Amino acid sequence: MMAADDITSSRRMRTDSAGESERSCGFVQPGGHGGSGDTWRRHIVRQLKNRDRNQSDSFQDLIHFYSRLLDKSSWTNGILSRRPFTESSSVSSLLNQNDQLKKTTGELAFQVLELQQQIKIKLLVLDEQDSSLLAERRRLAGAFDVRQELQGRAVQVQEENGALKMEYDVLLERQKGAETRLREEKVREEQMLEDMIHLKQKAASRMNSRNERRSRAREANLQKELQSAARSKVAIDSSSSAPTSRSTSPKKEDQDKSAEPRHTRLFRSASATSPRILTSIRELFDRKRRGHSVCSLEEDQMSPVGICLSARVPARALQVLEAHEQGINTVRFSSSSDLLATGGTDRVIKLWEVRAGSLTHRATLEGSTEGITCVDFDSAGCRILAASYDKSALLWRLDDSVPKLTLTGHSRKVTAARFSPLLHQVVTGSADRTIRLWDLHRAACVQVVDVASYCSDLVCSENFIISGHYDHKIRVWDTRAVSCVQEIPAQGRVTSLDLSSDHRQLLSCCRDDCLQLVDLRRWSHERSSFRAEGFKCGSDSTKAVISPDGCFLAAGSADGSVYIWNLSTGGLETRLPDKHSSSISAVSWSPSGEYVVSVDKSRRAVLWSDI
Structure with missing residues (x-):
């Protein structure tokens, strides 16, 4: 109860001191009536109360322990005042209680110091956290700036990609058109190639038929020549090779010629089975056969191949x-x-x-x-x-x-x-x-x-x-x-x-x-x-x-x-x-x-x- 009275008196003293300070500063108007002076007074009192509340909150635990200590002390004094001091056992117990109270009071004071030290440490930690929070806020602001820059770059890249996509679409259309033209050209090329091959075949067939007609004509002419040569007759004078006498008169010679029978025989200028005719016919057919060939007559002939009786094993x-x-x-x-x-x-x-x-x-x-x-x-x-x-x-x-x-x-x-x-x-x-x-x-x-x-x-x-x-x-x-x-x-x-x-x-x-x-x-x-x-x-x-x-x-x-x-x-x-x-x-x-x-x-x- 004494502690409560002391706290109340201290608060009164603070209030009085505040009022005196107000009066000394001239905030209160004469006559003590309300007005602007009362407003300033209430404001200062409110500030003092807030300061008192803030300071008392820091020592609330200490005040609580101190109040308990005072209560125990008053309780002990009351017990001692009601009991007689003649009993030695009561006195000794009271002394022990006092010692315990002293010990308890010291422990409480030590706890108060420890709590104050912890408060200081926490305040330091709080300062460090505040500084790190400030650094993180700065980093966050820088990250926001980088994010905005990246967003701008992303927008720019998207625009570039859109332009490239448009160019790609244009090139793709051009490629499709080129492929279409290429296929058309290939079809035209194949058609032209087929037409050319067809024309070549026609020209080759015409050439072959022309050569065939020519060869047949040559064969017919040759056959005719052979037949005419076989039918032709050649007169041979048997006396033309004999020596004549210069004393013989022409008249007599004419009579002798007219009297002698004329010797005649058939003569074939060229035989169909003669080697010369066979060679010419063979050459004719060879020329016909090789007219469009990639082979020559020498290549057609087979050369003799030697026979190996015994092969040698290489060493x-x-x-x-x-x-x-x-x-x-x-x-x-x-x-x-x-x-x-x-x-x-x-x-x-x-x-x-x-x-x-x-x-x-x-x-x-x-x-x-x-x-x-x-x-x-x-x-x-x-x-x-x-x-x-x-x-x-x-x-x-x-x-x-x-x-x-x-x-x-x-x-x-x-x-x-x-x-x-x-x-x-x-x-x-x-x-x-x-x-x-x-x-x-x-x-x-x-x-x-x-x-x-x-x-x-x-x-x-x-x-x-x-x-x-x-x-x-x-x-x-x-x-x-x-x-x-x-x-x-x-x-x-x-x-x-x-x-x-x-x-x-x-x-x-x-x-x-x-x-x-x-x-x-x-x-x-x-x-x-x-x-x-x-x-x-x-x-x-x-x-x-x-x-x-x-x-x-x-x-x-x-x-x-x-x-x-x-x-x-x-x-x-x-x-x-x-x-x-x-x-x-x-x-x-x-x-x-x-x-x-x-x-x-x-x-x-x-x-x-x-x-």
Whole structure:
């Protein structure tokens, strides 16, 4: 109760001091009446109350504890005043209570100090939070500025995108128009090409009919001449060759002539069976037949081909040379064995003369726009055929470096091209899954055979075509019926085919690192397999060959070695290493049986022999 009175008195003192300050400042008008002075007084009193309230709130806990302490103290004093002091136990208990009160008062004072220290710490933390809040507000204002700038840039980019979209739409419309015009031009081009071909065919037919009429007229004239010559009579005077006597009188001579019978006989100025007439008729028909042909009379003649009785197994390299500027894909000997052709990815065919165990460059055949995949000589050895990556096959004469004929029609690369045993025909196989038969007289495709798989290689015999494919099958085609008569299964993807010189055995090389020899004389097609340790088929176009005597097989491996098998024993005859630095792509055995040539992907060609 004393504490409450003290607080009330302190408040009164503050109010009185405030009133005195007001009066001293002259805010109160004389007479003590209300007005502006009362207003200022109330305002100052309100401010003082607010200050008192704010200050008392900070020490409210202390006041509360102090009031409790005062209450306990007054309660203790009242107890002591009501009880007598004669009892020693009561006095001791009271003393203990006083000690406890003192302890409690000290603890409360310590708690007050701790609370004040915590208040200071919290005030510091609050200041730090205020400063960080101010920094965050500044950052937020900067972020707002950046956001506004980005929004402006986004609007600008959207406008630019809109302009680009409009330009794109315009270009798209132009492209569509250009594509439409291109299609129209292509249609016109195809139509013009068809019209031109039609006109060419008409002109060719007119020319052929004109030439036919001329040849018939010449034949009729020749027949008439022959008939008139056969009917004509020639008088022969038998005495014209005898010596006459100058003493004989003309009169007597006339009488003698008139008296002697006149000797006459039929004389044929030219016989229809005479060699001269036969030669002229043959030349006439040859000129007629070759009027529109790409072949010459010399090319039509078959040259004799030597027969190899025993092939030599090569034992050493006679010559190693860099034959091309890029990798070599194919190699082939001519039928006379004195000429070699190589073709590679550098788009040329090189001809080499084989003399005395060495290769000498003879000529370079150009004209292909892409790499060469296969080469083949005709039976006469005066023409060469090549397959190319440019979807065509090309024909050269050996005395001309410019192609004499280009066969186009395949839609993908041509992988094989061979001369047919029939004159003036060639066969091509392609990655477009077709096999085509071409007539060189007309320079046109006469047969197209659709195949179910990629054609990797083919060989030709009379009336038959044998092709190897990626679907692990070898197909036999009858050109007369234009149909597949038999399918021979293989153990892997077929990379090459080769026929023996007697056309009785077929060699196939597959990607399963195995060579198979098929006997074509038997309907069951008995097969023999040839493998060797270390032999590996290096690519999808690796070429293997049969020796000209049919006793050996030769193939190049991915390790750069040439492997040769013996057909009689079925085992490996020999292995020729260390001359190639990369995978061997093709091997060719000369028809004479004397030489073997191997080529690889690193431009190298090696001539092998047993000499």
